[in-house]
Amino acid sequence: xxxxTLEIKDLHVSIEDKEILKGVNLTIKGGEFHAIMGxxxxxxSTLASAIMGHPKYEVTQGSILLDGEDVLEMEVDxxxxxxxxxxMQYPSEISGVTTSDFLRSSINARxxxxxxxxxxxxxxxxxxxxDFLDIDKNMAQRYLNEGFSGGEKKxxxxxxxxxxxxxxxxxxxIDSGLDIDALKVVSKGINKMRNENFGCxxxxxxxxxxxxxxxxxxxxxxxxxxxxxxxxxxxxRLEDEGYEWLRDELGIEIVEDEETAEQNx
Amino acid sequence: xxxxxxxxxxxxxIEQFSQKRQEPEWMKQLRLQAMEQAKNLPMPEPDKTKxxxxxxxxxxxxxxxxxxxxxxxxxxxxxxxxxxxxLPENLLIQRNQSVAFASLSEDLKAKGVIFTxxxxxxxxxxxxxKRYYMKDAVSVDEHRLTALHAALMNGGVFVYVPKNVEVExxxxxxxxxxxxxxxYFNHVLVVADExxxxxxxxxxxxxxxxxxxxxxxxxxxxxxxxxxSFGAVDNFxxxxxxxxxxxxxxxxxxxxxxxxGQMNDGNTISENITNLLGDNSNSFAKxxxxxxxxxxxxxxxxxxxxxxxxxxxxxxxxxxxxxxxNIFNGIGRIEHGASGANAQQTSRVLMLSERARGxxxxxxxxxEDDVMAGHAASVGRVDPLQLYYLMSRGITKAEAERLIIHGxxxxxxxxxxxxxxKKQLTQVIExxxx
Ligand SMILES: Nc1ncnc2c1ncn2[C@@H]1O[C@H](COP(=O)(O)OP(=O)(O)OP(=O)(O)O)[C@@H](O)[C@H]1O
Ligand SMILES: [Mg+2]
Numbered sequence: 244x245x246x247x248t249l250e251i252k253d254l255h256v257s258i259e260d261k262e263i264l265k266g267v268n269l270t271i272k273g274g275e276f277h278a279i280m281g282x283x284x285x286x287x288s289t290l291a292s293a294i295m296g297h298p299k300y301e302v303t304q305g306s307i308l309l310d311g312e313d314v315l316e317m318e319v320d321x322x323x324x325x326x327x328x329x330x331m332q333y334p335s336e337i338s339g340v341t342t343s344d345f346l347r348s349s350i351n352a353r354x355x356x357x358x359x360x361x362x363x364x365x366x367x368x369x370x371x372x373x374d375f376l377d378i379d380k381n382m383a384q385r386y387l388n389e390g391f392s393g394g395e396k397k398x399x400x401x402x403x404x405x406x407x408x409x410x411x412x413x414x415x416x417i418d419s420g421l422d423i424d425a426l427k428v429v430s431k432g433i434n435k436m437r438n439e440n441f442g443c444x445x446x447x448x449x450x451x452x453x454x455x456x457x458x459x460x461x462x463x464x465x466x467x468x469x470x471x472x473x474x475x476x477x478x479x480r481l482e483d484e485g486y487e488w489l490r491d492e493l494g495i496e497i498v499e500d501e502e503t504a505e506q507n508x
Numbered sequence: 509x510x511x512x513x514x515x516x517x518x519x520x521x522i523e524q525f526s527q528k529r530q531e532p533e534w535m536k537q538l539r540l541q542a543m544e545q546a547k548n549l550p551m552p553e554p555d556k557t558k559x560x561x562x563x564x565x566x567x568x569x570x571x572x573x574x575x576x577x578x579x580x581x582x583x584x585x586x587x588x589x590x591x592x593x594x595l596p597e598n599l600l601i602q603r604n605q606s607v608a609f610a611s612l613s614e615d616l617k618a619k620g621v622i623f624t625x626x627x628x629x630x631x632x633x634x635x636x637x638k639r640y641y642m643k644d645a646v647s648v649d650e651h652r653l654t655a656l657h658a659a660l661m662n663g664g665v666f667v668y669v670p671k672n673v674e675v676e677x678x679x680x681x682x683x684x685x686x687x688x689x690x691x692y693f694n695h696v697l698v699v700a701d702e703x704x705x706x707x708x709x710x711x712x713x714x715x716x717x718x719x720x721x722x723x724x725x726x727x728x729x730x731x732x733x734x735x736x737s738f739g740a741v742d743n744f745x746x747x748x749x750x751x752x753x754x755x756x757x758x759x760x761x762x763x764x765x766x767x768x769g770q771m772n773d774g775n776t777i778s779e780n781i782t783n784l785l786g787d788n789s790n791s792f793a794k795x796x797x798x799x800x801x802x803x804x805x806x807x808x809x810x811x812x813x814x815x816x817x818x819x820x821x822x823x824x825x826x827x828x829x830x831x832x833x834n835i836f837n838g839i840g841r842i843e844h845g846a847s848g849a850n851a852q853q854t855s856r857v858l859m860l861s862e863r864a865r866g867x868x869x870x871x872x873x874x875x876e877d878d879v880m881a882g883h884a885a886s887v888g889r890v891d892p893l894q895l896y897y898l899m900s901r902g903i904t905k906a907e908a909e910r911l912i913i914h915g916x917x918x919x920x921x922x923x924x925x926x927x928x929x930k931k932q933l934t935q936v937i938e939x940x941x942x
Binding site: 295296297298318319320322323324328329331334335337338339340344345348349352353386403407 | 898915
């Protein structure tokens, strides 16, 4: 076995005292690509945010380990330096900080003091990756995500992924809002990362991304839990038939909002 | 409060001072009259800041000389303001109240560009100075501080660019004050004649924390179709109480742009007003500041649209820490008749401490119908989601905050036309924030 292992055990997460994740179990190893699908609002982004350490999400139970190390004990930046990466569904815009300066700071943060990437090497790597992802070179000099289109933001997340070379990456709806060419480019980027040292968790609603990036495992999340796992064929079935059959199979009721759910419970 | 105030200098002193400098008679008279006016004029009343206890009137006034220097022997903190590899062609260093270094390229000299200290200008270009000095931009009798300034002016620079001349290399001035016991009454006068253009950058530096007074007036005049980019980094030390008035006039099709890094450590009243007199004239006034310690600053940016289709833009960004107080007044005013005018402004304050105070007061005064105007103002803390995003890439919290703060002040830093001055401002920001 190569690469890192991320183990999520019985994870419960609340936001503003509302429990969103209700016991998630998932293990991602180097070399593996996992996909998570599931209806809106079932907690997929919550899982991603909890793994990365978003300040608003509170872990109330369970554990997250990276190669045996307790991730929940780490600050957000420590998690990143330990090898975790999250391509966010809604990346922040940061005025006055150029994308290129930000990239260099990020790379150097991971490499550590005294081991900074030489400027020329950085520029070369950045330029090559920009080319690879079909991104206009000017973007590097623009302020981070400021005024970027939805698609540009997504490409920028993949740019960061490729330059930072994490051990485990979580991609939260990296395909949303992408036109077909952009989807291909982004997929190309993700596939380029594929090797036995890199594990990836892909959150998506659509089979179309999984046509380009074939997952080894597909998980379905509903109401704060992973309710079914399988291979790529599971994603295809969801694409064809929706979630209805699964709800029936699992006896999950469709509830309009949490209040009724709680009353029913 | 218009009680007669006893001022520390009298008629006799001013006469002697003027004579010693061999000033023209009109200048001496202007000073004397101003001294009379200063006695009865009220102090300025900056919105939301009480300055009754600030000392603007008790000081030592004289003419402090500073030895001439070669650029090689300057202290590092001054040297850093220009590129050592390629020394600036157009540079003036005023050390205390006298000129320590002055150069202007032969090319610009041949084209009739004037770039010299104010006393030399009074001798060699008397008519030009007389035509503009405290006439169209700032009046002597606006309040006690302008009058005091006129009475006791003891340093400064005169810039004149003739018609159709484009100055491509920036003109750089360093006001270096080693001698804080002498009050700093600096006057800067920049005139761009028709169809000309120039970039001017000034730096005020003092490092002594002793109590001192600065009373600075800057007049910037762009004639028809002229373009002036004015950049500044102010860095007066903690003990210096500063009044700094920067005023611009833009005639038809003219541009006056400001990029002001207001990094004083002492109490400061700053007003930057631009009158867009001509049709199609425009101004972008950008200012950034960092408040620290217990300093209080009141920073006004005002653009008045008089001309048709004139366009005024104000941007003010401030970072507040410790117990500092900062009031931003952003005023856009469109006069009757200025149809097609546009007045926009943004003021933002980033609070780094619970005990700091930041205010952003946007004001729009509009006397004409067919215009555009808008404002945005905010006072807030560093956005936790921005921090989270940066930290999720491995950047430490402290470094992430640093990036966000520098980014927030970037609009002025990026605007400064000289790399070395940009770097200096960045360093001053660094020093003030950490
Ligand atoms: N700040 C908040 N306050 C209250 N509830 C919140 C907050 N943020 C998220 N939630 C709720 O948490 C639940 C899970 O949200 P999450 O973003 O994890 O869903 P998701 O599965 O990623 O959905 P989508 O597919 O739409 O992206 C939702 O019901 C959402 O409304
Ligand atoms: Mg989501």
